[in-house]
Amino acid sequence: MRIAVIGMGGVGGFFGGKLAYAFADSKENDVFFIARGDHLKAMQEQGLTVKSSEEKFVAYPTEAVQDPSEIGMVDFVLFCVKTYDLETAAQQIVPLLKRETLVLPLLNGVDHAERLRALLPQGKVLNGCCYIFSKIESPGVISQGGGVPRIVFGADKGVGLPEISQDQLDLLANLFREADISAKFVADAEVAVWSKYLLICSLGGITSFFQKPVGAVASNPEQRAMLLTTMEEVYAVAKAKGVQLDEAIVKKTMASVDTFAPESTTSMQRDFEKGSRTELEAFSGYIVRTGRGLGVPTPAHEKVYEQLKPLSK
Incomplete structure (x- = not known):
C-alpha cells in the first residue's frame, strides 16, 4: 500500500511516524511525508523522531518531499493539516489521487470531510477525528503526552460508503493495527x-x-x-x-x-x-x-x- 501523510505537525507527525516506523522494512507498504521548511529538511537528513512517555523512535519514510507530485499516485492519504490550510493542501494532493484512493482527514473542525469531497476530483473521502496531545518540539522531532492517542473514522450519516469496499476498510484497519495505532471504524463518524x-x-x-x-x-x-x-x-x-x-x-x-x-x-x-x-x-x-x-x-x-x-x- 502506498501511503502519503500531509501535515507533519503534532497529529500527522505522530501517526505518520508510527506508520513509517512500522513499515520501514516492508516490501508491501511505502510511506511518504509531505512537509516544508526546516521540519522537512530535518526529516530528510535525520528522519523523524517521535517521543512519548511510552516510547521513543526514529522513523525513516520512503521519502519526505515538499511537492506531492514527486510521489506519484497513492492508495491512502492521511490528511492532517490545519483547517485554514485545507483548500491549499487539497490542491496539492490532487496528483496523488486515483479513483480508489482513500483520504482520511484528521482536522479540528467539523466540515472538513464535506469541503474535501467538494474540492477533490477523485478519491474517496472518509471522515474522522483523533484524540492526541502532541506537537512539534523542534524540527524533525514530535513529542506526545497525555493518554493513548487514537483515531475514530468512518462514514457520515446520509453519505455512506457505497463506493468503498469492505476489503478497503479492512485493509485500512489492518494498516493501523500493524502500526500499533489505536483506531476504530464507526458507521456514523459525524x-x-x-x-x-x-x-x-x-x-x-x-x-x-x-x-x-x-x-x-x-x-x-x-x-x-x-x-x-x-x-x-x-x-x-x-x-x-x-x-x-x-x-x-x-x-x-x-x-x-x-x-x-x-x-x-x-x-x-x-x-x-x-x-x-x-x-x-x-x-x-x-x-x-x-x-x-x-x-x-x-x-x-x-x-x-x-x-x-x-x-x-
Whole structure:
C-alpha cells in the first residue's frame, strides 16, 4: 500500500511516524511525508523522531518531499493539516489521487470531510477525528503526552460508503493495527467528530478569550459558566443540523475538563499567545455563522468571536 501523510505537525507527525516506523522494512507498504521548511529538511537528513512517555523512535519514510507530485499516485492519504490550510493542501494532493484512493482527514473542525469531497476530483473521502496531545518540539522531532492517542473514522450519516469496499476498510484497519495505532471504524463518524469538537471548540475559545489555562477557567465560577454555555451552544447547533449527539454529552464533557492538568493550555490559546495563525474561524466563527443560518442563538460564541477576531491572523 502506498501511503502519503500531509501535515507533519503534532497529529500527522505522530501517526505518520508510527506508520513509517512500522513499515520501514516492508516490501508491501511505502510511506511518504509531505512537509516544508526546516521540519522537512530535518526529516530528510535525520528522519523523524517521535517521543512519548511510552516510547521513543526514529522513523525513516520512503521519502519526505515538499511537492506531492514527486510521489506519484497513492492508495491512502492521511490528511492532517490545519483547517485554514485545507483548500491549499487539497490542491496539492490532487496528483496523488486515483479513483480508489482513500483520504482520511484528521482536522479540528467539523466540515472538513464535506469541503474535501467538494474540492477533490477523485478519491474517496472518509471522515474522522483523533484524540492526541502532541506537537512539534523542534524540527524533525514530535513529542506526545497525555493518554493513548487514537483515531475514530468512518462514514457520515446520509453519505455512506457505497463506493468503498469492505476489503478497503479492512485493509485500512489492518494498516493501523500493524502500526500499533489505536483506531476504530464507526458507521456514523459525524457523531464522533462533533463530540470531540464540542470540547475543543468551546475550551479553545474560552481559554483564548480569558488567556488563562484550563484549571484557572474551570475553577472560576463565572468563567466556568461561560464555558458551559459555549458547549450548550455547540450542542444546539449540532442538534439543529441533525447530528445525534448523546443527550448527556455536555455534562460528560464538562466533567472531562476537570480531569485535565490545571496548567494545561489549548492549541488555539498558544497560537494567540505566539501571534500565529489560529483556527478561530473553524471554531467560534463556524458556530456563529452556522447558528445564524439555522436560527440558533449563539451569544457566548459571538462574544468570543468578536473579541478574538481582531487578534486572529
